[in-house]
Amino acid sequence: IKQHYLKDFPNWSDIKAEKDFITDYYKSYPNDPMANYQMGMFYFAESDIENAYEYFIKAQQIDPDNIDIYYNLARVTSMLKLHSEALEYINIYLQYNKYNVIANEVYCDCTYSLID
Numbered sequence: 001i002k003q004h005y006l007k008d009f010p011n012w013s014d015i016k017a018e019k020d021f022i023t024d025y026y027k028s029y030p031n032d033p034m035a036n037y038q039m040g041m042f043y044f045a046e047s048d049i050e051n052a053y054e055y056f057i058k059a060q061q062i063d064p065d066n067i068d069i070y071y072n073l074a075r076v077t078s079m080l081k082l083h084s085e086a087l088e089y090i091n092i093y094l095q096y097n098k099y100n101v102i103a104n105e106v107y108c109d110c111t112y113s114l115i116d
Contacts, residue, residue, distance in 0.1 A: 015038075015041050015042055015045040016042070016045050016046065018042075019042060022035075022038045022039060022041075022042050023039070023042075025038070026038070026039050031062060032062070033059045033062040033063035033066060033069075034059075036055045036056070036058045036059035036062065037055070037056065037059040037066070037068070037069060037072075039051075039055040040052045040053075040054075040055035040056040040059060040072060040076075041072070043055060044072065044075075044076065049076050049079045049080055050080070052072075052076050053073070053076045053077065053080060056069055056072050056073045056076060057073070060073060067092070067093055067096045067097070070089045070090070070092045070093040071089075071090070071093045071097070071100070071103060073086075073089040074086045074087075074089035074090035074093060074103070074106050074110075075102070075106060077089060078090075078106050078109060078110055081113075083109075083110040083111075083113045083114050084110075084114065086106060086110045087107065087110045087111065087114070090103055090106050090107045090110065091107070094107065
């Protein structure tokens with residue numbers, strides 16, 4: 001039930017509002033990819049990009065088939081100025097969702113940043 005509930009919060013304020021639920025779920029299941037992903041989303045919502053990155057990496061290591069993790073890894077690595085790494089993640093994501101506007105913006109921004 002908890003996994004289903006965590007699956008898709010509609011916006012950042014909902015993620016922030018569910019801090020206690022997300023952290024309790026993570027404490028109960030620290031090796032669950034969804035628990036790590038939602039911890040990453042919580043930190044992303046809080047603009048704590050470094051912590052978000054750590055949780056997204058752990059989620060990706062546990063569940064490398066979850067495409068949404070690659071999308072958010074690309075976003076945070078781009079913010080951390082890790083443009084080559086961001087391009088690796090966004091290229092994987094774009095194979096499945098090539099029309100996502102934000103994903104394409106991340107791709108363009110990172111590619112442009114590497115040209116400089």
